[in-house]
Structure formats: structure tokens, C-alpha cells
Amino acid sequence: MKYLILVGDGMGDLPMPELDGRTPLEAAKTPTLDSLCQRGELFRTRTIPAGYPPGSDVANLSLLGYRPEEYYTGRAPLEAAAMGVKLDADETAFRCNLVTLSRETKSRVRMIDYSAGHISSDESHQLIEALERTCSTDRFHFKAGVSYRHILVVGGDYPFMDTVPPHDYIEKDVTEPWQRYMAVPEWKELLLKTSTVLENHPLNQKRIQAGKNPANGIWLWGEGKLPAVPSMFDRFGLRGSLISAVDLLKGLGVNIGLNIINVPGATGYIDTNYKGKADAALDCLKTQDYVFVHVEAPDEAGHQGLLQDKIQAIEDFDGKIVAPILRGLEERKETFRIIATMDHYTPLSLRTHTDSPVPTLLYDSREDKKGSGLNFSEKTGDIAGQEEGGTLPNGEALMWKLLQRQA
Numbered sequence: 001m002k003y004l005i006l007v008g009d010g011m012g013d014l015p016m017p018e019l020d021g022r023t024p025l026e027a028a029k030t031p032t033l034d035s036l037c038q039r040g041e042l043f044r045t046r047t048i049p050a051g052y053p054p055g056s057d058v059a060n061l062s063l064l065g066y067r068p069e070e071y072y073t074g075r076a077p078l079e080a081a082a083m084g085v086k087l088d089a090d091e092t093a094f095r096c097n098l099v100t101l102s103r104e105t106k107s108r109v110r111m112i113d114y115s116a117g118h119i120s121s122d123e124s125h126q127l128i129e130a131l132e133r134t135c136s137t138d139r140f141h142f143k144a145g146v147s148y149r150h151i152l153v154v155g156g157d158y159p160f161m162d163t164v165p166p167h168d169y170i171e172k173d174v175t176e177p178w179q180r181y182m183a184v185p186e187w188k189e190l191l192l193k194t195s196t197v198l199e200n201h202p203l204n205q206k207r208i209q210a211g212k213n214p215a216n217g218i219w220l221w222g223e224g225k226l227p228a229v230p231s232m233f234d235r236f237g238l239r240g241s242l243i244s245a246v247d248l249l250k251g252l253g254v255n256i257g258l259n260i261i262n263v264p265g266a267t268g269y270i271d272t273n274y275k276g277k278a279d280a281a282l283d284c285l286k287t288q289d290y291v292f293v294h295v296e297a298p299d300e301a302g303h304q305g306l307l308q309d310k311i312q313a314i315e316d317f318d319g320k321i322v323a324p325i326l327r328g329l330e331e332r333k334e335t336f337r338i339i340a341t342m343d344h345y346t347p348l349s350l351r352t353h354t355d356s357p358v359p360t361l362l363y364d365s366r367e368d369k370k371g372s373g374l375n376f377s378e379k380t381g382d383i384a385g386q387e388e389g390g391t392l393p394n395g396e397a398l399m400w401k402l403l404q405r406q407a
């Protein structure tokens with residue numbers, strides 16, 4: 001038996017006037033998802049526990065079968081894992097953005113750009129190396145990631161600081177959180193030192209001359225220790241792979257012992273290498289039991305508020321991921337159970353995530369045509385979800401359902 005989970009990130013949405021009251025998922029042509037749903041089972045899954053932010057990290061951890069209440073320790077340790085940074089048990093990882101801050105007066109700080117103009121990795125690595133050379137101590141170490149996204153590893157106990165994500169403060173005053181950071185002497189020293197090094201770095205002078213946002217500060221957030229998570233094999237008896245363009249997802253996979261497949265040309269947007277991802281999924285199922293395929297594009301289109309791109313992303317998920325994988329499995333005469341769903345909604349009208357339970361379809365190749373008779377959408381999911389047992393309380397329940405086993 002082969003088990004598959006196919007995720008269109010942020011695919012869920014709200015009815016839109018531009019679409020005569022339909023959602024992008026309803027408006028998109030999704031013949032494969034609809035057919036699987038009609039011949040399979042439709043229900044909803046609660047991916048975001050009450051009180052948790054509806055982030056992709058929390059939601060996808062759920063879809064992998066792990067309860068965030070038990071296993072979520074923060075975003076940075078997952079990204080560190082994806083970068084190959086090994087954390088010791090007493091170390092904490094912080095996300096360390098290179099940002100553009102404006103300090104027009106001594107007391108007020110503004111977040112001009114949470115990404116320092118989406119600085120290139122080439123440039124940012126020079127800056128992070130400079131910081132590691134001049135500002136690291138026994139306790140603080142900088143690890144270079146991609147573009148503006150880096151990691152600060154802190155050894156031992158760290159001074160508490162109520163951190164906030166910098167992208168929540170685009171073009172906004174950050175004086176209040178900045179002062180919270182500066183109230184802790186150890187952080188104050190680090191932040192002032194790093195600012196001085198960055199501001200005086202020739203690379204930043206060049207950026208200013210070229211009219212680009214300089215990376216003149218760091219912003220620390222998303223902190224956590226490495227979660228002690230049992231592997232997918234220990235927990236569910238499965239050996240498998242995870243396919244995604246996104247570091248966060250790769251980090252989740254690394255931590256639960258999944259094989260991470262890096263598909264060339266996987267970009268996280270509608271220009272991604274869909275065929276490469278579908279082929280890779282079919283390939284790993286030749287030797288393994290389980291594959292988790294994540295497609296980022298619908299979420300990105302949602303954040304950018306681009307309706308046509310979101311519809312395109314959903315149609316591509318259907319036509320270029322779900323359809324060829326299904327065809328491949330049928331050609332090989334595999335017996336399989338397949339889930340198609342999303343991690344959360346990313347409504348175009350809100351341009352951010354919500355925590356609604358997500359429509360989920362489950363198709364079993366042995367039970368073809370016994371199914372729900374419904375197309376795959378938020379609305380049909382909500383209808384199915386009203387029935388007794390129609391809404392699964394969490395992703396762990398989804399995993400047991402997929403495996404037809406009890407916890």
C-alpha cells in the first residue's frame with residue numbers, strides 16, 4: 001500500500017464578488033480533484049489548534065501527523081534544520097533577518113524593509129560572515145541562509161525577549177518592540193554592535209549609492225529549541241519522502257526523518273517545476289511507502305492578492321501534480337490511498353492566513369466509486385464537515401485515518 005498527501009498551500013479562500021460568489025478553488029478547473037472527491041471521501045481537518053497562529057509551519061506539521069501542541073517549538077529551529085545547522089539540546093535558534101531600519105531620531109525606529117530589498121545571498125553571506133567574525137561570542141553564532149533569511153544560534157539560557165516577526169511591521173514604527181529588545185543588556189549590546197558593523201560595511205555603502213535598501217540591522221524572531229520529535233517511522237511505521245521548494249517544509253521533514261527530495265527548478269511559485277515534482281513523487285514510491293508533496297504557489301498568489309495567479313496555481317496543482325501522480329500510480333497498478341488538501345486558507349481579500357478547518361479528500365484505489373459524489377471545494381467541505389465525524393480534530397487523526405489504524 002502506498003500513502004500520499006498532496007498539499008496546495010493556502011489553496012482555500014472565501015467567496016468573491018469578482019467570481020460571482022465563488023471561491024478561486026470553485027472557479028478553477030480541477031477535474032482530477034473533483035473526480036477523486038466524487039469517488040472518494042470528503043471531510044474537513046482542523047490543522048490549526050485553538051490559540052495557535054495559522055502559520056504554514058504549524059499547519060503542515062499537523063498534516064504530517066504531529067500535534068503542534070506537543071511538537072511545535074518555533075519556526076527558527078525548523079529553518080535551521082533545513083539549512084543543515086545542527087542544534088545541541090541547550091541551544092536556541094532565532095531567525096535573524098537582515099532588515100532595513102530607519103533611525104531618524106534617537107528614540108524612534110521604523111521598519112523600512114523586512115528583507116533589506118530582498119538582498120541577494122551573495123551579498124548577505126558577506127554581511128553574515130562579517131557579523132560572525134566581529135560580533136559572535138561563546139554564546140552567539142551567525143549562520144548564513146538564503147537572501148535575507150539567516151539564523152542566530154544562542155548557546156545556554158537566553159535572556160527572554162518577546163519577539164515579533166518583522167514582516168508584521170512593513171513600513172511601520174517598530175520603536176515599541178525595538179525598545180523591548182534593548183531593555184535586555186545582552187541583546188542591546190549585540191544589536192548595537194551588529195548595527196555598527198552593518199552600517200559601516202562597504203557593501204551597504206554600495207547598496208545605498210545604487211538606490212537599494214541597505215541591510216543596516218538584524219531582526220531576531222521565531223526562536224525555539226530543537227523539538228524532540230519521533231520519526232515518521234517510529235511514530236507511524238512509514239519510510240517516505242517530502243517534496244517542497246520551501247525551507248520551512250524541508251525542516252519539518254528533516255526533523256521527522258523523511259528523505260528530502262530537492263527538485264531542480266522548484267521555485268515555490270507558478271513557474272515551478274511541476275513535472276519534476278510529480279516525477280520525483282512517483283519515483284520515491286517505487287521503494288518507499290509514503291510521500292508528502294507540497295506546492296507553495298497558491299499561498300504566494302494569495303499573499304500577493306493576485307486572483308488569476310491563484311486560479312492558475314490551483315489548476316496547475318490539479319493538472320500537473322495530482323493528475324500525473326494518479327496516472328502514474330494507475331499505470332503501475334499500485335494500491336494506494338491518497339489525500340489532497342491544503343494546510344490553511346489564504347484568502348485573497350485578506351492576503352494572510354486564516355484558521356478555518358480545511359476541506360480534505362481521501363481516495364482509496366480499492367474502493368473506487370463508493371464515494372461522496374461531491375466536487376472538491378470549501379463549500380462542499382463545510383457541508384461534509386457538519387455531519388457527525390465530518391471534521392477531524394487534528395492532523396494526527398488524519399494520519400490514522402489515512403493508515404486505517406487507531407492511535
Ligand SMILES: [Zn+2]
Nearest residue numbers: 009010056343
Ligand atoms: Zn501555508
